Amino acid sequence: MDVREAIKNRRSIRKFKPDPIPEEKIRLLLEGARLAPSGTNTQPWRFIVVKDDDTKKKLQTAAHNQRHVKSAPVIIVCCADLKAFREFPERVDELIESGALPERTREVFIPYLKKGMSTVTKDALMIAVAANVAIAVEHIVLQAVEIGLGTCWVRWYEDEKVKEILDIPDHVEVMALLPVGVPDEDPAQRPRLELGQIVFSGKYGEKYF
Numbered sequence: 001m002d003v004r005e006a007i008k009n010r011r012s013i014r015k016f017k018p019d020p021i022p023e024e025k026i027r028l029l030l031e032g033a034r035l036a037p038s039g040t041n042t043q044p045w046r047f048i049v050v051k052d053d054d055t056k057k058k059l060q061t062a063a064h065n066q067r068h069v070k071s072a073p074v075i076i077v078c079c080a081d082l083k084a085f086r087e088f089p090e091r092v093d094e095l096i097e098s099g100a101l102p103e104r105t106r107e108v109f110i111p112y113l114k115k116g117m118s119t120v121t122k123d124a125l126m127i128a129v130a131a132n133v134a135i136a137v138e139h140i141v142l143q144a145v146e147i148g149l150g151t152c153w154v155r156w157y158e159d160e161k162v163k164e165i166l167d168i169p170d171h172v173e174v175m176a177l178l179p180v181g182v183p184d185e186d187p188a189q190r191p192r193l194e195l196g197q198i199v200f201s202g203k204y205g206e207k208y209f
């Protein structure tokens with residue numbers, strides 16, 4: 001299966017077979033997340049793999065009783081570590097050592113990032129981590145399609161309850177619950193806006209298609 005096929009075939013799956021997921025497949029999904037790109041290579045994503053029935057039941061309750069949160073054999077709870085951004089000097093060093101960035105980046109970029117970090121609001125930080133973690137989550141989602149698994153992004157949950165159930169510390173935010181399992185439904189493609197409604201030419205609002 002190529003990427004285009006995985007993108008086309010992906011659906012949000014809300015009915016799962018009870019079949020357990022082999023460990024190698026769980027590892028493959030998480031490896032997909034690990035390889036995602038992130039700003040200054042900060043890799044702020046953290047994942048909690050939940051298989052235990054009691055914990056899944058509690059998560060389902062925190063997620064307004066959405067059934068797929070309990071019925072999937074595995075829930076990958078996708079989180080963002082807000083402290084990860086503070087480790088950018090180490091990440092920049094690694095990028096320089098690997099040859100991805102030129103040596104002068106250290107003098108130019110690090111003071112710029114340090115200044116930004118000292119004034120950044122929690123809201124701005126949340127937007128940045130959300131963008132980064134979303135990419136990693138979607139890597140999992142697309143990798144799952146290739147190996148015959150279904151997933152569903154779940155963002156409708158009570159944040160504080162999920163954090164309490166899973167002992168998540170204050171500097172870590174929950175970005176999504178991702179039920180994963182063998183699909184027990186084969187839904188048709190869901191509606192989408194046309195390209196003409198979402199793509200502009202040169203300036204916002206100018207027709208492209």
Ligand SMILES: Cc1cc2nc3c(=O)[nH]c(=O)nc-3n(C[C@H](O)[C@H](O)[C@H](O)COP(=O)(O)O)c2cc1C
Binds near residue numbers: 014066152
């Ligand atoms: C950020 C995000 C949050 C979502 N939250 C939920 C959710 O809480 N519960 C749910 O059942 N589906 C949720 N979805 C799935 C959407 O409903 C679904 O992607 C959309 O209806 C399009 O259907 P498709 O994914 O099958 O193409 C979410 C999707 C995204 C990307």
